[in-house]
Amino acid sequence: MKLVTAVVKPFKLDDVKQALHELGVAGMTVSEVQGHGRQRGHTEVYRGAEYVVDFVPKVRIEVVVDDAEVPRVVDAIVDAARTGQIGDGKVWTTAVEDLVRIRTGERGPDAL
Amino acid sequence: MHVDGGDTAWVLGSAALVLFMTPGLALFYGGMVRSKNVLAMMVQNLATIAVVSIVWAIAAYSLAFGPDAGGGLIGTLHFAGFAHPETPVPGLHLTVPPLAFAAFQMMFAVITAALLTGAGADRMRFGGFLVFAAVWTLVVYAPIAHWVFSPAGWLAHRGVLDFAGGNVVEIDSGASALALVLVLGRRRGWPRDVMAPHSLPLTVIGAGILWFGWFGFNAGSALAANGLAAQALIGTQLAACAGLLGWVLVEKLRTGHATTLGAASGAVAGLVAITPACGFVDSLAAIVVGFAGGVIGVLAVGMKYRLRYDDSLDVVGVHGAGGLIGTLLVGVFATQHVNGGIGARGLFSGGGVGLLGEQALAVVVTIAWAFAATWVVAQLVQRTIGLRVTQEVEIEGLDTAVHAESAYDFGNVRAGRIG
Numbered sequence: 001m002k003l004v005t006a007v008v009k010p011f012k013l014d015d016v017k018q019a020l021h022e023l024g025v026a027g028m029t030v031s032e033v034q035g036h037g038r039q040r041g042h043t044e045v046y047r048g049a050e051y052v053v054d055f056v057p058k059v060r061i062e063v064v065v066d067d068a069e070v071p072r073v074v075d076a077i078v079d080a081a082r083t084g085q086i087g088d089g090k091v092w093t094t095a096v097e098d099l100v101r102i103r104t105g106e107r108g109p110d111a112l
Numbered sequence: 113m114h115v116d117g118g119d120t121a122w123v124l125g126s127a128a129l130v131l132f133m134t135p136g137l138a139l140f141y142g143g144m145v146r147s148k149n150v151l152a153m154m155v156q157n158l159a160t161i162a163v164v165s166i167v168w169a170i171a172a173y174s175l176a177f178g179p180d181a182g183g184g185l186i187g188t189l190h191f192a193g194f195a196h197p198e199t200p201v202p203g204l205h206l207t208v209p210p211l212a213f214a215a216f217q218m219m220f221a222v223i224t225a226a227l228l229t230g231a232g233a234d235r236m237r238f239g240g241f242l243v244f245a246a247v248w249t250l251v252v253y254a255p256i257a258h259w260v261f262s263p264a265g266w267l268a269h270r271g272v273l274d275f276a277g278g279n280v281v282e283i284d285s286g287a288s289a290l291a292l293v294l295v296l297g298r299r300r301g302w303p304r305d306v307m308a309p310h311s312l313p314l315t316v317i318g319a320g321i322l323w324f325g326w327f328g329f330n331a332g333s334a335l336a337a338n339g340l341a342a343q344a345l346i347g348t349q350l351a352a353c354a355g356l357l358g359w360v361l362v363e364k365l366r367t368g369h370a371t372t373l374g375a376a377s378g379a380v381a382g383l384v385a386i387t388p389a390c391g392f393v394d395s396l397a398a399i400v401v402g403f404a405g406g407v408i409g410v411l412a413v414g415m416k417y418r419l420r421y422d423d424s425l426d427v428v429g430v431h432g433a434g435g436l437i438g439t440l441l442v443g444v445f446a447t448q449h450v451n452g453g454i455g456a457r458g459l460f461s462g463g464g465v466g467l468l469g470e471q472a473l474a475v476v477v478t479i480a481w482a483f484a485a486t487w488v489v490a491q492l493v494q495r496t497i498g499l500r501v502t503q504e505v506e507i508e509g510l511d512t513a514v515h516a517e518s519a520y521d522f523g524n525v526r527a528g529r530i531g
Contacts, residue, residue, distance in 0.1 A: 044308060045367050047377060047413045047426060051306045 001096040001109060002070050006061045007033065008081040008089040013059045019080040020063065023072060026112065029062045039087035058089060064096055066109050113200060116207035122337035123208045123216050129328025130219035134161050134226045136321025140376070141230045143314030144425050146307060148509025149234045150314075150519045156238065160226040160245050167246045168218045169194055175254035177201045177217065177262050184266030187258050203263025206335055216332060217261075221253055224281045230425035231289035232499075234299050234307070235506050238514055240499040244489060248288065252485045256284050256478055271456050271467065272474040273446060275344065276333035278388020278439040279478045286432020287482035289423055295490035296500050298422035300507065307424075312372050319376035323352055326383045330390045340391055343450055347390040348383065351402025355382015358406025366410075374410065377430060381409030384434030389442045392454060397445035404441065405434040432479075439475055443468030 008016060013030065020028060034055035041053040065073050070093055077091050101111035138157035142150045164172075171192050178187030179202050190196060197211045206213060225245040232241065259265040260274045267279075274280060299307070309315060330348040334341035359378025360370040385405025386398055393401065413429035416422065423429065446458035446467060456470075457463025493499045505513040512518060 045363075045369055045371060046308050046373055048363065048367065048410070049303075049417070050367070051308055053306075 001064055001099055001112070002067060003094045003096050004063050004065060004070065004073050004077070004091065005094070006077045006081065006089065006091040007035065007058050008061065008077070009083065009087065010057055010059045012081045012083070012088075013061070015080040016061060016077055019076040020073065023069070023076055025063055025065065025069075025073065027063070031060045031062075033058050033060045037087070037090065056087065064099060064112060066112060114207055115209055116336070119206075119336040119338075120208045120212055122341065123212045123332060123335055126328035126332025127212070127216040127219055129325045129332065130216065130223065131161070131325075133219075133322050133325035133329065134158075134223050136318045136325055137223065137226050137230075138318070139314045140318025140322060140380070141233065141315075141425055143311040143316075143318060144230075144309040144373075145233050146509070147310040147519060148511055150310065150511065151515055151517050152238065152510030153229060153233055155515060156229040156236070156241055157226050159238070159242055160229065161222050163242050163246050164222045164225045164249050165218055167249050168214075168221050172221060172249050172254045173214050173217065175250065176221075176257035177204075177214070180258075180262070180264035184259065184262075184264055184269055186255050187262065187264075201262065204335075208335060213335065216335075217257070220277060220281060220329070221249055221257070224253055224277075224285050225249055227281075227285040227427055227431060228289055228292055231293050231423050231427040232296050233424035234510070235296060235500055237498055237501050238510075240493055240497050243497060244292075244493045244499060247489050247493070248486060251489055252288060252482055253280075253284065256280050256481060259477070260474065267470075267474050267477065270470050270473070272470050273392055273442050273454060273456075273467070274388045274439065274474070275391035275442075276330045276387045278384075278435045278442070279474050282384050282387055282431045282435025283439065283475060283478045284435075284482045286428050286430075286435060287479040288486040289427035289432065290421065291483045291486035292490050293421050293423050293428075295487060295494055296422075298420075299424065300503060302422045303417055303420075309373060312376075315376050316372060319379055323379055323383065326352070326387075330383075330387060334391060340451060343395075344390040346395055347386055347393060347398035347401075350395055350398045351382040351386030351390070351405065352379045353382070354399045354402035355379055355385065355406035355409070358382070358403040359410045362407055362410045377409060377413075377426075378406040381405040381430050381434045384409075384431055385438035385441070387435065388439045389445065392442055392446040392451050392458075394445075394447060394450050397441075397447075397460075401438055401441050401445065404437050408433045408437045436475055439471050440468065443471035 044051045099111045100107055138154040142153045145153050174189050174191035175187045178191045181188045200210050257280050259267040260279050327345050331341040331345035356375050356378040360374045363374045364370045382402030382405045385401050389401050409430050412433035413426045444459045447461040456467040
């Protein structure tokens with residue numbers, strides 16, 4: 001099993017969610033986060049005082065999938081989240097040692 | 113004494129309108145501070161209503177409007193505790209009960225003290241500020257109100273014109289704010305750290321309430337339901353509009369953006385500027401006065417960065433500068449066509465520079481007394497019970513550290529209940 005984590009532009013969340021549903025991914029966890037990569041923040045002005053806001057709002061999507069599903073899931077996220085503009089985000093994959101469905105006690109891929 | 117029902121109804125209603133400005137100020141300022149200090153700002157404003165109203169009843173009203181103790185400098189304690197409620201203020205020939213006038217003026221004292229919360233935002237002790245506000249009302253506000261608003265006052269005697277408080281409220285609060293922040297010192301991290309407003313929607317609601325209440329403040333200062341009140345109300349509206357446009361125009365030219373905070377601030381700056389003038393100048397002059405207030409305001413708020421004083425929410429830049437320009441422009445635009453009761457005319461009404469000179473004297477005197485006396489009062493409070501929170505409290509935020517509350521609970525994981 002692998003944990004696929006994607007940080008994308010907030011307005012792309014619906015497209016990514018739709019793409020994952022079409023692949024049959026059963027669940028995901030979403031959080032609002034702030035950050036930046038090569039993209040920098042923006043400037044705000046309050047009564048003439050200018051502030052540079054370094055971190056921009058992003059959405060982080062986490063899904064745990066079976067090893068065989070990883071390439072298709074990653075491709076689906078990349079396709080759905082891409083605008084071609086700076087600040088589109090990243091997707092990365094990490095190994096997951098174990099997984100338990102709390103309600104039933106099922107373990108491993110059965111719990112996906 | 114003849115009491116007129118219509119006049120009395122308008123003055124009593126205006127008292128309520130002016131009271132409402134202070135909760136409006138709580139929103140205006142509350143939106144401008146960081147989210148960790150919004151409740152502290154609001155409760156300081158609410159509690160200022162409580163403290164100053166009671167101080168007003170006990171002594172401040174009498175010091176301001178009681179029979180003169182000599183030289184037009186201060187009133188006696190004849191009206192202390194609202195004693196002799198049937199006795200009119202000497203020299204004021206009104207058609208409203210004296211207590212209606214006392215109540216109306218009470219709300220002026222309240223909001224003037226409340227304005228100072230904006231200067232000391234993010235770092236003032238709650239109790240220390242309330243003690244300061246009580247003493248300040250007696251030592252700074254009441255004498256200036258006596259000099260300018262009481263017919264026995266020495267500045268009023270010289271012919272100084274201040275319809276609704278350009279001196280007594282606006283310049284007074286601006287100069288006092290400067291002294292207060294010099295005693296308090298800068299906020300930790302200012303001006304390097306980001307201290308941007310946390311909720312401009314709150315600020316906009318607050319500005320709206322201030323604008324609404326200002327009709328009571330200015331048109332109520334006619335102290336009668338008559339044509340002068342109508343002229344003051346029209347002038348107030350036009351000046352607010354011109355101030356808003358003046359502010360956003362200048363910031364658009366300077367930074368490339370017309371901002372929400374600029375529009376709200378500009379309306380307030382226009383209202384500030386027209387306050388001394390609304391009962392003395394015609395409608396077109398009111399537009400000029402309001403526009404000048406907005407333009408001066410947007411330029412004056414930048415001053416603190418150059419001179420390095422941390423007037424957190426720009427009480428000096430908006431109220432001090434706006435009150436100053438409005439008070440001086442009375443000496444330019446005042447006309448007996450608007451107010452037949454005035455003895456002098458402004459420069460553009462063929463009155464020469466005499467009135468302008470008296471207005472300038474009032475500005476200088478008000479700044480000098482408000483600054484010096486406030487500095488002393490603030491030092492006394494700072495050195496006895498303390499006026500500034502500790503560094504730990506300032507970093508944590510006043511809401512949780514001082515008041516044990518948070519303004520915003522978004523349903524995140526929180527601790528359980530103790531006991």
